[in-house]
Amino acid sequence: MPPRSTSSHRIDLVRRIDLTTLRLFIAICEEGNLTRASQREAIAASAVSKRMHDLEEALEVALFERHPTGMALTPAGESLLHHARVTLLNVEKIAVDMAEHARGVRGHVRMLANLSSIVEFLPDDLPGFFRSHEMVRLDLQERASAEVVRGVEEGVAEIGICSADVSTRGLERFSYRRDRLVIVVRSDHPLTRSGKVTFADTLDYDHVGLFATSSIYLRSQYTAQQIGKSIRLRVHVPGFDAVCRMVQAGMGIGLIPDRAFEVLSHGMGLAAVPLRDDWADRELVLVARDPAGLSATSHLMLAHLRSPSVSAH
Structure with missing residues (x-):
């Protein structure tokens, strides 16, 4: 039999891999056991085993x-797990989009953004967009800056907002807004008498730190290491409001953006x-995989967030 061409092999592969098989594959990966996966998905173990055998045969690995x-x-399984999760996520997106079109929604934007942009800027920047595009819906999820980049790369969202400090790898990036970090203290704290301070000046005091993967905490930790000291971390908290509450309670001092x-x-x-x-003077950037390939509504959102009327706020 003559060997199949690459294109015919790909067509055959697409026909032989179905969503149920991918879902079962993910279940086995998550459960680590075929029997538990079959029980979770309510499918006979023998049927699951047959599907996995056929999948390996189709993929030839x-x-x-x-x-x-x-x-x-x-x-090879690790690689397929990534693609399978992205595929099922995209199918879920199709279902959400179609359901919203059925309800009269005219577009859906998925965005990942770091905590700073969500607290400081988006509440001011988004209303103008929705006044002009009332039927658009926004799915906005908070992620640490590095996770924003990864999520946009993997297709979880079309647009992201993150700190310019993180590597944005192959993504297109555009300047969005700027802020400046400040040390939050109780009004009776000795640092209030100093006017401006360096971060090194703060390391003799207990700190209330943001979650360990936040770009602010990582940058402060790196700075402390560079000067041969360590941060006297009393507690990690999930957000800027929690930093303020812990500082108010006397748990230490905190580092957050001035606007927050x-x-x-x-x-x-x-x-x-x-x-x-x-x-401490920071830039936030917008990121996208391919601005020219964005959906129409995401393209409108990106253009709005890059507009002079927004950056001038």
Whole structure:
């Protein structure tokens, strides 16, 4: 029999891989065991086993290492797991989009954004867009900056907003907004008498830190290491409001953007001490995989967030 051409093999492969098989494959990966996966998906174990055998045959690779206690992924299996999750996520997006069109919604934008942009800027920047596009819906999810980049790369969202400090790899990036980090202290704290301080000046005090993967915490940790000190971290918290509350409670001092302090600190008896460090002046950027390939509604959103009327705020 003559060998199949690459194109005919791809067509045959597409026909032989179905969504149910991909869902079962993911279930085995997550459960680590075919029997538990079959119980979870309410399909006979023999049928699941047959599907996995046919899948490996279609792909012409081994996806699992089979052991008495369970199944472990091969490198090829790890690669397929990534693609399978993205595929099922895209199918879910199709279902959501079609349901919203059925309800009269005329477009859907998916965006990932870091905490800073969600607290400081998007509440001011989004209303103008929705006044002009009332039938558009926005799915906005908060992620750490590095996770924003990864999510846009993997197709979880079309647009992202993250700190310019993180590597945006092959994504297109556009300047969005700027802020400046400040040290949050109680109004009776000794640092309030200093005017401006360096981050090094703060390391003799207990700190309330943001979650460990936030770009703000990572940058502060790196700075401390560079000067041969460590941060006296009392507690990690998930957001800027929690930083302010912990500082108010006497748990330490915190590092947050100036605009977030203005929004969140009213009536709390707190003060913001400016930082002298150059890195405290931050840029936030918009990222997208291919601006020309965005959906029409996402393209409108990106254009709005890049507009002079937004950046001038």
